[in-house]
């Protein structure tokens with residue numbers, strides 16, 4: 466549904482809309498308007514929700530986690546697996562009764578799932594109580610959408626995916642004073658055959674390095690201690706930008722910002738992971754000693770069918786190259802079990818890769834067909850039940866490796882960042898740069914600071930003591 470008038474640009478026009486929303490709410494005697502934002506999916510969505518919350522605050526909404534209390538409910542959705550989508554439809558469906566109880570309640574659905582035409586269509590026809598549906602590239606226009614609906618306009622459906630320039634300076638509510646995300650790129654051009662992300666997030670676009678550096682500097686001067694750089698494939702950061710700054714160079718530039726803080730990043734694609742990047746990781750003292758490097762499958766034959774564009778051998782040589790430079794580096798990864806056409810022999814190669822690399826932790830998924838992707842129409846003879854058995858076998862192996870890995874850390878000392886209070890009174894959770902959480906008896910005043918901690922015990926979770 467495009468407008469006839471010229472496309473509003475951020476921030477000026479949206480700021481005006483936000484002011485109009487505030488006025489409208491006052492006129493309707495909604496004196497303390499509240500919004501509830503429900504977020505599904507990956508860090509990219511969490512980061513988008515922080516911008517949604519920033520805009521909500523500009524519109525005068527306070528935040529609540531209680532849907533019964535809300536005047537506006539926004540579901541920021543994920544489409545990566547079927548299970549994620551089912552949950553969203555269930556929760557959106559439940560707002561029907563809330564709407565009956567509260568006149569004027571506005572319900573919005575956005576994010577990756579909403580971006581799919583079939584889903585938007587289903588929301589339009591079968592969920593008449595959903596007021597606003599918007600896609601992943603128009604999030605910054607939220608004030609406009611809310612204003613239109615509040616002032617009695619038609620339901621809003623806005624799914625434009627035109628891969629235009631990235632909108633900078635959208636207001637943001639990071640909700641946390643210690644760690645924060647910086648998206649460095651949006652979209653994905655890789656088209657792994659199982660994956661919906663390139664279709665719902667659009668083409669790969671990198672932010673300008675100067676914008677990223679400005680944001681990082683501001684966060685450091687605001688006292689942030691951990692910056693996490695986000696992108697579906699951070700290793701291809703900078704493609705298409707004129708300044709020649711690639712991801713390795715960007716890491717070095719952020720590392721050069723003065724201050725005591727830590728740099729993390731996600732996600733690295735093995736096909737674009739270079740020695741230049743591993744060198745930068747080694748040289749940059751602020752960059753974590755951890756690499757999240759999804760391998761997806763241990764069989765080169767299946768990797769080819771997945772269009773991952775690396776082989777098992779290439780993956781293992783990257784792991785080795787990283788370990789040569791950083792002997793204690795922690796690896797984490799994503800793995801899919803039961804890709805169409807995968808045999809038990811292929812799956813055994815996944816097991817042997819896991820055995821060889823010894824990941825500190827794994828995100829494990831059973832293949833979920835996504836409409837519109839090439840894999841969804843590939844022959845898939847193995848039953849779901851059989852895939853479930855393979856999956857259990859993988860979990861068993863990983864549990865054993867992880868236990869051995871975790872136990873080997875007892876007695877070692879790590880520099881941790883105290884990120885939050887532990888459930889036990891008087892204890893804080895400290896995170897290492899290998900992303901292990903340790904519960905430590907420590908004063909609240911140490912929150913947001915770094916300290917050396919010795920791991921004293923492991924029983925499924927780590928505990929440790931402050932080193933004097």
Ligand code: SAH
Pocket residue numbers: 545546659660661662696697698732733734759761799800801830831832833834835
């Ligand atoms: N850009 C990141 C991953 C984004 S999606 C990367 O390339 O690594 C996060 C993870 O979800 C993927 O790594 C993959 O393991 C999993 N995934 C994606 N599509 C899936 C599907 N159709 N079925 C099962 N798992 C899937």
Ligand code: SF4
Pocket residue numbers: 653654655656657660661662663697698734
């Ligand atoms: Fe999906 Fe592949 Fe892009 Fe990751 S790199 S988002 S798995 S298409």
Ligand code: F3S
Pocket residue numbers: 505506507508509510542543544545577578661662665666
């Ligand atoms: Fe899901 Fe979209 Fe992230 S599909 S995993 S929320 S990019």
